[in-house]
Structures are given as C-alpha cells and as structure tokens.
Amino acid sequence: MKITFYLLLILFLGLSSCKEKQEVIADPRDATDTLQIAYQSNKKQEIVLTPSAKNATEGWENYPELVAQIKAIDTVRIGYIRANGKDWISNAALAQTKVRDSFANTAIESRLTVLFTKTNTLVQEASKLEVDTAAVNKEATELYNTFQNLKLQINLKHQKSIEELLEQYEVEADSLSAVKDSTQTRRDSLLRANNVPVQN
Structure with a gap:
C-alpha cells in the first residue's frame, strides 16, 4: 500500500510538472495592419484615357474594378490588402484572361501580365508574418506605375x-x-x- 501511495504521488508530481505554461504570442502583423500604404517618390503621373480609349474600356468587364483598386491603394491599410488580397488577385487574373478583342495586342497583354504579377507581389508582401512596410510601399508604387503603363498602351492602341x-x-x-x-x-x-x- 505504501508503494502504491508513493507511485501515485510520483505520478501526480510528474504529471503536474509536465504542464508547460504557454505564452500567448501577439501577431506581429497587428502593429503593421493599421498602417496606411504610401507611394514612393518614383510614382508616375496619372495617365488620362483619351475619349476613344475610354469608350473602348466601357465594355471591358473587369476594368472598372481595376480602376477602383488602383485608386484605393494609397487610401487603404496594409491589413485591408491582406484581407482582400484574393479578390484583388482574382480581378487581375480575370482582367488578364477576359481581355476584349479590341485590346488584343502584345503590348496590352504584357502589361496585364505584369499587373497580375505586381498584384500578387503586393498581396504577398502584405501577408507576410513580419511585414516590411517599405517593401509594401514599393510594390504598391510599382503596381500603380504598371497600371499607368497599361493605360498608356490602351491610349496608343485606340489613337487615330x-x-x-x-x-x-x-x-x-x-x-x-x-x-x-x-x-x-x-x-x-x-x-x-x-x-x-x-x-x-
């Protein structure tokens, strides 16, 4: 009986000492999620579509969403990009695959591919566990510049x-x-x- 008592005591002490207190680790992204994206100094001037180019984009399914996303970049927070990144990537992919025949040329298709890639890269940078805000701002600026290059190619395609x-x-x-x-x-x-x- 004494042996059983000592065995139970040792077993109880052994089990109670095995419990490790787990510390709650804060998500490091909490600090950066509230930061607003800021363009870098190499941001290009906005290119305005010509009337004929604007008319051509009216029937393009995903173009209005692209415009809205690009206009929103410097007004949203990093957490928003991470939370809505799948939608942004999906829209860029649809814009790339559902391009209208009136836009079918190599230059525009190339710009759409770069736009899709830059959107992916921006979302990846914003989704990292340790977010580098300078890298996010750089990718946001490059995405904006890529969209301006796309608008330039659309203007060139539809100029007389x-x-x-x-x-x-x-x-x-x-x-x-x-x-x-x-x-x-x-x-x-x-x-x-x-x-x-x-x-x-």
Missing part, C-alpha cells in the same frame, strides 16, 4: 493614325465647304429676288 486624322480633316473641310457654298447660293438667290445686283 495620321491617315485617319487627315481623312477626318478632309471630310470636315468638305462639309464646311459645302455649307459655305450652299449659304452663298442662298444669299445670291435672295439678293436676285429682291432685285439687288449680285457681285461674282
């Missing part, structure tokens, strides 16, 4: 060639000439009707 501009100018000049001729003819007929001499 010199021949098209000359043709448009000739059509406008012909229509103005026809209006002038019809106005002159009408004026002359009114003058003749009122017995006023017409000078040629």
Whole structure:
C-alpha cells in the first residue's frame, strides 16, 4: 500500500510538472495592419484615357474594378490588402484572361501580365508574418506605375493614325465647304429676288 501511495504521488508530481505554461504570442502583423500604404517618390503621373480609349474600356468587364483598386491603394491599410488580397488577385487574373478583342495586342497583354504579377507581389508582401512596410510601399508604387503603363498602351492602341486624322480633316473641310457654298447660293438667290445686283 505504501508503494502504491508513493507511485501515485510520483505520478501526480510528474504529471503536474509536465504542464508547460504557454505564452500567448501577439501577431506581429497587428502593429503593421493599421498602417496606411504610401507611394514612393518614383510614382508616375496619372495617365488620362483619351475619349476613344475610354469608350473602348466601357465594355471591358473587369476594368472598372481595376480602376477602383488602383485608386484605393494609397487610401487603404496594409491589413485591408491582406484581407482582400484574393479578390484583388482574382480581378487581375480575370482582367488578364477576359481581355476584349479590341485590346488584343502584345503590348496590352504584357502589361496585364505584369499587373497580375505586381498584384500578387503586393498581396504577398502584405501577408507576410513580419511585414516590411517599405517593401509594401514599393510594390504598391510599382503596381500603380504598371497600371499607368497599361493605360498608356490602351491610349496608343485606340489613337487615330495620321491617315485617319487627315481623312477626318478632309471630310470636315468638305462639309464646311459645302455649307459655305450652299449659304452663298442662298444669299445670291435672295439678293436676285429682291432685285439687288449680285457681285461674282
């Protein structure tokens, strides 16, 4: 009985000493999640789409979401990027795969690939356990610049060639000439009707 008592005592002491107190470790991302993304100094100036390019993008399914995401980059916090990263990546992928035929050229497809890659990289940087805010800001700036390059390529794709501009100018000049001729003819007929001499 004494042996059983001592064995139970040793067993109880052994089990109670095995319990380790686990410390609660704070998530290091809590400190960086509330930081707002800031562009770096190499941020490009915003490129405005020409009217013909803007009309062409109206039927592009994912383009409005891309615009909204790019405009939101410097207003959101790092935690937002991490929380919504899958949506951002999904939208960039859809924009890349569902590109309209009117945008089908190598330059635009390349910019869309780079945009998808930069979106992935930004989300990865924001999702790291130890977030490097300088790297997040760098990737955000590069994503913004990549989108501006895409808009530039869209403008170039939908700009009119010199021949098209000359043709448009000739059509406008012909229509103005026809209006002038019809106005002159009408004026002359009114003058003749009122017995006023017409000078040629």
